[in-house]
Amino acid sequence: MPTPATYIVLGLGNILHSDDGIGPQAIGRLRNDSRVPEDVGLIEGGTLGLELLTYIWDCSYLVVLDAVDAGQPPGTLVRMSSQELQTLPGKGSVHQLGVADLLVALRILANRTPEVVLLGVQPASIEWGTELSPAVAAVLPALADAAIAEVCHRPHTQAEMTT
Secondary structure (H helix, E strand, O other), X not given: OOOOOOEEEEEEOOOOEHHHHHHHHHHHHHHOOOOOXXXXXXXXXXXXXXXXXXXXXXXXXXXXXXXXXXXXXXXXXXXXXXHHHHOOOOOEEOOHHHHHHHHHHHHHXXXXXXXXXXXXXXXXXXXXEOOOOHHHHHHHHHHHHHHHHHHHXXXXXXXXXXX
């Protein structure tokens, strides 16, 4: 198990379901990016769900990267704050139940409740396949840039999180 980090970027998704793999692919990209601060933990969470709790237990700021069905054109980037995630039952992440369960467990069981931001990309396809669709592949650099911006502009206040 990796050393707990205060700031964590967590990439979720199934790399065998095309655009659903955007989160893990973004983490791979971030691992090779010198702009990521050394104290930021990068976790490729795949589809582990509640098993990820031990990895994010002590974080104070969590950035989740995932495919998000926001009803937008494929490749659209979406940012949701902690408050917005709580008001979207049945929507949000393609793995909404896993993300929702993880956040609830974190609120109830963890040492502290982290600020959470979901950075997502509207998928074009979540069918079997290991390649991102052209629309989603085109925004992979922008998703990585957005994650870096989130962890580099800390600490965040609740007012900033509602934008």
